[in-house]
Amino acid sequence: MGHPEPFDLKYVAIGNEDCGKKNYRGNYLKFYDAIKRAYPDIKIITNCDGSSLPLDHPTDLYDFHVYTSANNLFSMSHKFDRTTRQGPKAFVSEYAVTGKDAGTGSLLAALAEAAFLIGLEKNSDVVHMASYAPLFVNSNDRRWNPDAIVFNSFQVYGTPSYWVQRFFTESSGATLLNATLQKDSSNSLVASAITWKNSEDGQTYIRIKVVNFGSNSVNLQISVDGLDPNSVKLSGSTKTTLTSANLMDENSFKEPKKVAPNQTLPEDAQEMSVLLLPHSFTSFDLLKESVSLRITEDYSSLVSSI
Template sequence: MYWTDDGLGYFEFLQLSEDLGARPIWVFNNGISHRDEVDTTTVSPFVQEALDGLEFARGASDSKWGSVRAAMGHPEPFDLKYVAVGNEDCWKKNYRGNYLKFYDAIKRACPDIKIISNCDGSSHFLDHPADYYDFHIYTSASHLFSMTHQFDHTSRSGPKAFVSEYAVTGKDAGTGSLLAALAEAGFLIGLEKNSDIVEMASYAPLFVNDNDRRWNPDAIVFNSSMHYGTPSYWVQKFFRESSGATLLDANLQTNSSSLVASAITWTNSVDGETYLKIKIVNFGNRHVSLEVSVDGLGLNSQLSGSTKTVLTSSNVMDENSFTNPNKVVPDPSLLENADKDMNIIIAPYSLTSLDLLTESNSIRMPQTDSSARSSI
């Protein structure tokens, strides 16, 4: 399927996930490649290989394959709870038949494992059982930004969505442009606002060796001595508090189609304080005067420590590089006019985050927590 180096494989990626404090998702061979397919009647060796792989990752250190892991220096099981049956194979002839063989065998052996189908269930119901369905999108900046409402009308019954691959590609992206990153930020705000159905999301690809580029863009670029994050990488930093946060009912009152926004409350693990985070993407070429009104959240009367962080640049096609790794990076500052009612100027082609300190232990959920009116 893809060129690979056996020096970096299943075991090493399980270790990497553990080192990062991330939970791994194993995408295994379901008997289908780009050009060939194993018939469902003869797929059982592939099913057994998947079961062996699960035992290697999760089995006791005295089990057949768990003992192999232990001999490699990792006696404790890995925290593997998600698997995907193949990758982008939904419309292949034997996919559904093969998928069901894997699904039934894995659920019998490891009923707690969550199984991800390659078939998109965002616009119609799946015709087979799954815990999650996969959603991939690589497209232009304008199209991805317009997909902020992609999951607004998706059924809330059945499997959850895993947006496992998304990115702006082609001429809009270059090797990692601000324009691409802002479109992705708008799309992510849509996922955040639909987090009851979209449980997981991951930008792709994550890493690229600058001496062996096979795909553009990528989140983190490295060579043997240096590395840098693209603007798309820095967008991810704006959403790191979203996991485990409380999504608020934020209304953006505007006639502009270039603005999207969301609001969450999150607790800072460093200072223990609770913050209201408002994120705004301006995908247009003009400044926006945004009136922000917050009601019912018990904002700290001092609003000390409130900040404004902006990701933008002088040109939408600006990129980071080894020679200038910080050309497009978040710019944090104190929010001088922080108040329950305030006016914020949103720069053209920008992602802005407002973090407002709330009163400890006094958060209430109002009908409308944040409303914004814009004049462009």
């Protein structure tokens, strides 16, 4: 392949969407045994879904694919809440909203995907990795809709689904906080919270992400256990929102950022009272005066790996 040194291969998936086929299990075990004997450090990925039922064969990870409607993917933000914490973890290697809800990359699709990703982030103890699919498409040879990044010989733009990915760039290695919505909250909301350290300025932030999948604005009061609201620095805190006038709005070469994140200052970082626009994905990065975050002992946390 024109590469002088061995590839640093860490994962091998055996098959692609082959679970349930007549000879898959027998062939899988042959490959599994042979690869493990020769390369014991390589992680093997099975095609069989282990999120609901235990697997009947050994594996390090199991593959999970989902292409579906916006409403269904939004509801799947809780898909891994009840998955067993024992055994292999999930690799959500293909996910996207498809069909009429997606067009060639709509805001509606992106919002549902954002909610699904928040669910993966909150279950990062059992979801090891995730990747949107497909990533690229040449506009002159489009064979699948939608795709995250569209290009031709001299132009490129990201779909709303691409911009959703940018909201999660700090999630890997971050500390996931136990975020809950009040019982009387709208069922159109999905939220998560992490703490992360900015490598550029060395500051520690609390990032709260909320999807409002509904058609009404929502006033949200944010409360973080162990955090004094007066310790939040308004000057360094930001609010980033992904929304548009129409749910089916898309980006294009002519309007590459018709649907793109807009960053502003929070309305009131210290009062922690925020307004969520209809059909929006909003992220709040709250900068603390001190880099240490106090969390009460009963406040659960874990490290996110998405």
